[in-house]
Amino acid sequence: MTLRAFMHRIAVLAVFSLLLSGCEKGNPLTVVKAVAVGVPSLAPFFEENSGLGEDAAAVRAQPVRGSLQQGDTPGLYGGSKKPTICDVTRLERFLTDPRNHAKAQAWAGVLHIATDEIPEYLDRLTPVLLRHDTLVKNHDYKKEKAAPYNSLIQAGIAILVDEQGLPAVKCSCGNPLRPFEGDTGRISVQFEDGNKKWAGYERESVVAVKPAPRKLERVALVDVQEPSRGIDRPVGTTGEKDTPFDAQRRRTVPDLAGRSFAQAARELVAAGLAAGYAGRRAPSGDAKVTATDPPAGTELPFGRYVMLTVAGGGTSASGGGTGPTTTPPPPPSGVTPPSGAPGSSGSSSGRPGTSSSKPPSSSSAKPGGSPSPPSSSTAPGSPSPERSSMRPSPPPSPASPPTRAPVTSSAPAQPPPSLPPPPPSTSAPLTSRPATSEPATSEPATDGPSTTVAT
Secondary structure: OOHHHHHHHHHHHHHHHHHHHHHHHOOOOEEEEEEOOOOOOOOOOOOHHHOOEOOOOOOOOOOOOOOEEEOOOOOOEEEOOOOOOEOHHHHHHHHHOHHHHHHHHHHHHHOOOOHHHHHHHHHOOEEEEEOOOEEEEEEEEEOOEEEEEEEEEOOOOEEEEOOOOOEEEEOOOOOEOEEOOOOOOOEEEEOOOOOOOOOOOOHHHOEEEEOOOOOOOEEEEEEOOOOOEEEEEEOOOOOOOOEEEEOOOOEEOOOOOOOEHHHHHHHHHHOOOEEEOOOOOOOOOOOEEEEEEOOOOOEEOOOOEEEEEEOOEOOOOOOOOEOOOOOOOOOOOEOOOOOOOOOOOOOOOOOOOOOOOOOHHHHHHOOOOOOOOOOOOOOOOOOOHHHHHOOOOOOOOOOOOHHHOOOOOOOOOOOOOOOOOOOOOOOOOOOOOOOOOOOHHHOOOOOOOOOOOOO
């Protein structure tokens, strides 16, 4: 290679590097601090060695099909036969103690509630175990203020979730949590301060949680020690009213062709299945589903992902295998969450020692609250009043879809040369029928699953 050719190659590489760096300036990486099981926070709200919460160190992160999942996604959260993973009563006593008023003010400020609303807010939270390495906005307590920082908390950590399935409190230290606001595909995870990279960590298994569109009445959990066992836990209880269910019973994939993405996700949750997608971002709620993988009629275990393909973009991948998925590339086939379906529903009464008669009107103070009324949904697979009251979408038209409209097949044959050419055929214009079976505005973009299960 001549010197001139070598210098030319160096110049090309330099220009290419500059172009790449320019593209990244508009979407920089978000620095995220790793939080491992058993590693204490450097500045917690509550001393971690006091037994406020108990994590499960043996839990490995499950694969996901889409890095942003709703709080009612089946299989998102786990539990165990041991209900005392989070001592909510003790946390309430601590935050309502006048000696801890400064901490209580900072804590309540993060969650957008007043200090006198803390007891009622805690009464509506539910303890769960993470089944995924989960992105959140965490908060330490420094100089009498809540210090926010983005963090990735390890699967197996005990947290409290709110009525829409959002992580709200890290149990072991009482730190308040809020939703992660960055791009889940543009993060830089920092393992430091004793938080070493844990066994089973996979970048592709990281998930962030967005609120369910409606308040939940129950959360369907998967036992992290016995994946064949499901746990139906009423919201606002700590395990004393759990109802087990067979997590191995198969669920049937519904026919979702022509549904909006939001409606399809809602029907999957009602069936105890999870809505999956390929790509960095979830499709819009009104995007129309054109196919599912696996197809309608397939029987899958509880919490298994069904990949949805939507018109105008989106790809599908099988939800029946075992491999992890990366986004934005289309995921390989399948996942291996446990199977089954919730049994009888449980009561949504409060914890022992706390009042369950508090007026629900103050629930509007809860961050991320949905303006819609509380859902009357039931456990996956059981008849749901809300689901039965929904206006069902009309079935897809038997006519050919827009991409197969018989424009050419319906055109008349060419006449003999002696005749003048006929006018252009308009017997089957592409716009002769709507591309969808329902108006796009019938399903809000933010709509989604309405049942009480959560993954």
